[in-house]
Amino acid sequence: MEAQFFEWICPTPEALIRQGEVFGKTLQSGDVVALEGDLGVGKTTFVKGIARALGVTEPITSPTFNIASIYSGTKVTLVHIDAYRLEVGMTIDILEYVMPPYVVVIEWPEHFQELKSTHRVTFSVDIEGVRHLAVTGI
Numbered sequence: 001m002e003a004q005f006f007e008w009i010c011p012t013p014e015a016l017i018r019q020g021e022v023f024g025k026t027l028q029s030g031d032v033v034a035l036e037g038d039l040g041v042g043k044t045t046f047v048k049g050i051a052r053a054l055g056v057t058e059p060i061t062s063p064t065f066n067i068a069s070i071y072s073g074t075k076v077t078l079v080h081i082d083a084y085r086l087e088v089g090m091t092i093d094i095l096e097y098v099m100p101p102y103v104v105v106i107e108w109p110e111h112f113q114e115l116k117s118t119h120r121v122t123f124s125v126d127i128e129g130v131r132h133l134a135v136t137g138i
């Protein structure tokens with residue numbers, strides 16, 4: 001089957017959270033979501049919506065020192081990885097410590113040497129500051 005491709009346009013952080021929620025509802029245990037895009041483009045904002053869809057009640061923060069955060073959802077655990085501070089080419093074995101069922105979302109996936117993602121969301125910003133999301137995997 002051919003991969004489907006969607007473009008979502010989000011003019012505000014709230015729109016991005018809502019779109020993250022819509023996207024999050026399509027996720028299943030074992031899914032690995034790569035979030036690609038420059039600093040400040042809205043990746044963590046989108047994760048807030050995913051977390052809402054998964055029933056996470058804790059607030060999602062952008063980690064300063066830690067690379068991975070783990071949140072309990074209703075049916076699955078959300079593993080949020082920000083690989084920005086990970087040296088390019090390194091891997092982390094966080095998943096050895098998390099019991100399934102879980103969904104993984106990764107900011108800066110290009111810092112991983114080999115990442116097998118099931119979904120990919122590529123963020124960009126236009127001249128008006130509107131976020132454009134190119135989505136594959138749903």
Ligand SMILES: Nc1ncnc2c1ncn2[C@@H]1O[C@H](COP(=O)(O)OP(=O)(O)OP(=O)(O)O)[C@@H](O)[C@H]1O
Nearest residue numbers: 010011012013016038039040041042043044045131
């Ligand atoms: N659609 C949007 N329109 C305008 N501003 C937005 C939008 N989405 C997010 N922002 C703002 O951009 C800022 C950065 O967002 P966010 O932390 O989600 O980016 P990020 O891609 O995770 O960055 P980093 O790579 O540093 O982790 C936040 O202040 C947020 O409110």
Ligand SMILES: [Mg+2]
Nearest residue numbers: 043044062107
């Ligand atoms: Mg972020």
